[in-house]
Amino acid sequence: MxxxxxxxxxxxxxxxxxxxxxxxxxxxxxxxxxxxxxxxxxxxxxxxxxxxxxxxxxxxxxxxxxxxxxxxxxxxxxxxxxxxxxxxxxxxxxxxxxxxxxxxxxxxxxxxxxxxxxxxxxxxxxxxxxxxxxxxxxxxxxxxxxxxxxxxxxxxxxxxxxxxxxxxxxxxxxxxxxxxxxxxxEEEFLIPFGKAAVKKQGTDVTIVATALQVTTALEAAELLEKDNISVEVIDPRTLVPLDTDTIFESIKKTGRLVIVHEDPKRGGTGAEIAALVAEELLFDLEAPIKRVAGPDVPIAQNIHLEKYYVPSVEDIIEAVKETLD
Amino acid sequence: MALSKYDKDLLLDLYRTMLTSRRFDQELIRLLHDGKVGGFHHSGQGHEAIAAGICASLEDKDYLFYHHRGCNQQISKGISLEGIYADFLGRVDGTTGGLGSGIVHHVDPDKGILGQSGTIGESYILAAGVGYSIKYRGTDQVCVAFNGDGATAREVFHGGINWVGLYNLPVIYVIENNLLASSLHFQNSHSLKEGGSLADRADSYDVPSFVVDGNDVLAVYEVAKEAIARARNPKERRRCTLIEAMTYRYRGHFEGDSAEYMDKDVIEEWRENRDPLDNYRKKLLDSGTFNEKDLTKLEKEVDDTIKNAIAKAEASPIPGRDRIFEGLYA
CATH class of the missing domain: 3.40.50.970 (Thiamin diphosphate (ThDP)-binding fold, Pyr/PP domains)
Known part of the structure; x- marks a missing residue:
């Protein structure tokens, strides 16, 4: 139930x-x-x-x-x-x-x-x-x-x-x-580690997003549909172990990757994913990998400034479109 | 207390344990000098009475966190000698299954030996968790964590003893106070009242404490016996204890340390007049409890045990590359 x-x-x-x-x-x-x-x-x-x-x-x-x-x-x-x-x-x-x-x-x-x-x-x-x-x-x-x-x-x-x-x-x-x-x-269930969730299927661009950014990525994907851009959204759910199979499979199909996370870009969680894809799938890529992430500065304590740290729907749409240019 | 009050087996066991620890260390240093052992070794020569006196009242079910200068402690708790020699020699039959022993991580869960933290003093907080575990499970086990005097300057000393006192846990913290934190002298490491001790710090946590002559094995034994019995009993108002055992080390912080910060005359004074083994041996003879022949026989047995342990350890193979990828996750 x-x-x-x-x-x-x-x-x-x-x-x-x-x-x-x-x-x-x-x-x-x-x-x-x-x-x-x-x-x-x-x-x-x-x-x-x-x-x-x-x-x-x-x-x-x-x-x-x-x-x-x-x-x-x-x-x-x-x-x-x-x-x-x-x-x-x-x-x-x-x-x-x-x-x-x-x-x-x-x-x-x-x-x-x-x-x-x-x-x-x-x-x-x-x-x-x-x-x-x-x-x-x-x-x-x-x-x-x-x-x-x-x-x-x-x-x-x-x-x-x-x-x-x-x-x-x-x-x-x-x-x-x-x-x-x-x-x-209501029934009991477990979710194993190392098994990503494909949140939305698509054919043009792969987005890998985590935590709150999965929601933002899905919103962006929906808007992009209106421009006839088909986005696949993957939530790895566990970063260690990382389900590279699901991510790689998707990129082989789309040839494009946008990684979205809230943590700062430099040395962030997307860096490892980007590196793995570059090592294994460089020649399957049709465009450079894009990362949409937090800026490399401390998070200011002013509530009015917070929005500048969080990847937005617009940021993601822009990054997806850049991979298609 | 007169020696006649003690069980003769216990008296002899204490001597055997201390001597095994001393001979183990001497032979290990020989292996180091022969180039067979790599990494760091922190010699515990001069400290043997503390571990022997404490562990004499512990059982296999009780837990031990030893520290970096801790071979005496593991030996006193009953770890396999060939196992730790094999660790030092980097062999697959070591207690870590071939991961070696440069900065020790010897282990034996069956003997309650839970390992060592490479960062100083962390056992203060790990032992707090083990103490909570014992109390929660309702067993009569005890957890003993050894550290040096230097580790009481670490933040985790406060965190650990605060938990242990707050939750009244069956934990005994032992400080082997050899008056040196690596190269730093005691008076430059700790803020204490004039004439005060590290043990004084326990008072403010309502943790009973003792300062004991760490070179007198029977004095340590008596203090530990009381503390361990109290820790086992859930009805005691305070199950936790801090024991500060005063001692001195004969060698540098690690083998290869030129130890220029140590005064050679002071080392000599401790060696000549306060050696825990020499003094105890003399006591055993003077009291008439044992004669020269009894002790010589035991000394020969210890030497043979050490020799056999090294031979067995050296016969074990060195692991290959595959070993480093084993055992990370359960």
């Missing part, structure tokens, strides 16, 4: 279901317990599962991630929240040097089933340290999975998969998507 729920509700359901399923699953972070998270994703969990399983930690990001690792290698399944993904910078050693490497550097003798929930994105004048989308930093890390849903259904299926996965998963949630509604079936 399908019903329409928000991404916040979908994530919340995933947490409820997985905590119900496995009593060794714990949920913690700054403000996640009593108030249910500043974005409300963990609402109701403490009431249902108690303070031992769902609690408010001190403001100490290194300790949250380090402790999650300690729990994971001794039999628990921790789900920790960084209040803003920007705070991953505080816990960079724990994420980059520990979470992804602990199993490997200790001879593969541990499983590290940690899920880190990470709110990202520009959303209401929060400025340079509370608005970023830092996932590219961790695409570069080893031993981590990088997940980035664009809608309620994917968010639920991917989060359930993340919690059950025996590896560390960084789960990036765009703050502007929390309120967005979408169809999610």
């Amino acid at each position: 399908m019903r329409k729920i928000t991404m916040r509700e979908a994530l919340n359901e995933a947490l409820f279901e997985e905590m119900e399923r496995n009593k060794n699953t714990l949920c913690f972070g700054e403000d996640v317990g009593y108030i249910g998270g500043i974005f409300g994703v963990t609402r109701g969990l403490q009431e249902k599962f108690g303070k031992e399983r769902v609690w408010d930690t001190p403001i100490a990001e290194c300790t949250i991630v380090g402790a999650a690792l300690g729990m994971a290698i001794t039999g628990l399944v921790p789900i920790a929240e960084m209040q803003f993904a920007d705070f991953m910078a505080v816990a960079f050693d724990e994420v980059h040097n520990k979470l992804g490497k602990w199993r490997y550097m200790h001879g593969g003798k541990f499983e590290v089933p940690v899920t880190l929930r990470l709110p990202i994105g520009i959303s209401g004048g929060a400025g340079p340290e509370h608005s970023q989308s830092p996932q590219a930093l961790f695409v570069h890390s080893q031993g981590l999975y990088v997940v980035i849903p664009s809608n309620p259904r994917d968010a639920k299926g991917l989060l359930k998969q993340a919690i059950r996965d025996p590896n560390p998963v960084l789960f990036f949630e765009h703050k502007k998507l929390y309120e967005v509604k979408g169809e999610v079936e």
